[in-house]
Amino acid sequence: MVIEPGFSMKRAAERIAFGELINAEQTCIAPDYVLVHKADQNAFATTFQDAVKKLYPHGYAGSPDYTAILNQHHYERLTDLIRDAQTLKARVIRLGEDSPADHLLAPVLVLDATPEMAVMQEEIFGPVLPVLTYWHPDEAIAFINERPRPLALYYFEKKRHELNRVLKYTVSGNVTVNDTLLHYAQEDLPFGGVGESGIGAYHGKEGFMALPHPRGIYKQGRFNAAPLLQPPFGKLTDIITNFMTR
Template sequence: MTDNSTFSSPIEPAQLLAAQRAVFHQKGAPTLDERRADLSKLRKILIANRRQIETAVNTDFGHRSRHETSIMELAGTVGGIDYLIKNLRRMMRPEKRHVAIHMRIGSARVEYQPLGVIGVMAPWNYPVVLALMPLATAIAAGNRVMLKPSEFTPTVNALIERLLGELFPVEQVAVVNGDAAVGAAFSALPFDHLIFTGSTAVGHKVMEAASKNLVPVTLELGGKSPIIIEKNHPLDHASAGIVFGKLVSGGQTCIAPDYALVHEDDLAAFLDSYDAAVASAYPDGPSSEDYTWVFNDRHLTRLNGLLEDARTKGASVREVGRQGKNIPTRAMRPTVITDVTNDMNVAHEEIFGPILPVFTYRTLDEAITFVNERPRPLALYYYGHDNAAQRKVLDGTTSGNVTINGTIMHIAQDDLPFGGVGASGIGAYHGIEGFRRLSHAKGIFVQGRWNSITLLRAPFGKLADRILSVVLR
């Protein structure tokens, strides 16, 4: 096979996997210099094609702020690649481990070796960074990669396929395009590791398919990520950060704040503050150049259905920010929902759009309980300067990651792992955790010329009894 092709049957990706694995076994692990060179090539081509990438993403979305694409997709990927290049020598270095005293003279170490062929399944909402950051991590760990992007971003996919085809032979990196049936077949291939980013519902299917070949998985899923705002915290500060995290890319971000928990005494002030912050960020309302549309009509119908269900069941629905003029159909106006009850769909479904349910609490313990009564989220946000309260929230809740006094910026910290827990995901990448996730930690013990363990060989006698009495005292 000599070129990147678009596959339509499960057989061809299987043949591609076999070809990549054969070359991996033939050539072995790439050197530090080879890995750095590959990462540098990827970095260079992304920067050189910035405008084309911005245009491709905008085409698939209908309208997405080019600044958001460069900030969230390109800067995130380039920054992650820079981190890998800088720290790769340290990551690859064998680690010395402790040897029990009765095993000395001897030495123990862990060496990290590539797994082989990594499968990456990327979603439509961030079609660049969520495809290329796992790919870069896999390359850093010395692996070969098969990438299955979302069928809903054909323009971006074609560009990525072309760019990767210019950099890598298909036996090293290949793109497999296709619909949901191709995706299902892809997830059933016997990879050495499979990374999937997407919904929890699809994540169940991916994990089930992978389990038939005992393929280890990293699942980045999502869920309802909460914001807790401390009583009397400056609301203009909180609102500005929440607007950024909630409305970037039209709210279609896996770690976007899904709902807010506000002290009951601060509710009215928060609603006004959030309204003002939305108006400040998008002075022309939903028709602002910087405001991203809902991805397609199906998602718009789903979001409107959440609003209608909430209204019908007694919630208060309030559009916020400026109204704007000549608003395109999919430029959904930011909305706040209050008086939400447990029987409303918006209380349980991941929103993935510019809708913010707001709940009230009376005590911090009550807010923590509210979070813990729901599946563990991919992210949690806390606004407040009380160190004891921060500690209480950190200790009292379990989530993938946390940003304090801000939103979503934990993902921009290249030295932190990123991933979910429970229903929001399995495993983590980014940082050294990503390198290790896509490596095999091989434990190695080198026995010295003399080792006291030789005294515990048959035939056993009194000496063995005396040694055991000491070891097992």
């Protein structure tokens, strides 16, 4: 995710919180990290916390709307990612109390995240959001391009020309502008990845073309020119091949 300077931080935080915490981020197109302008990092952290409280006003461990982590193994994997980030001097903000017995992990913000942290080196698949900063949009573009092609790119736009530049100079699966996840729900848009995030696409016409296996059948006519292209080759063969390849 990239938030452009000047975009409403409240709107961005609310839409990111939704995409980040639906199914506790255990979806393939959940946002893995967010890039914000250096001057906006603290504002994003504050508004994100407000957005999470709005979504889950009664807390997390006791909320019927908040999802548990799949199993103990993945719960421990996520807590290891958080500890590693803390060891490498990230500012970790826990947005509630965990309930380990129920595999409930409260949302976590990882501020001042760096590429060396384990949380930035694997797909998170849990409610842990690294926050990285940039000064110039080119830094954000370079950061995206230095990594495997993402399955989804989320861009929060203030200036159309900046959006167009990001679309021109990055490669990803699908893109949602000014929101998260919702490109997947558009039946007429092909959904899929690129590079390490996947091959091909489906949904709508693309899904129909990708999933069946059309079987080609050719029946040779009784009278045909195929024998003219069989050895031994002669002048007639040269005339035919020259005509076919001209």
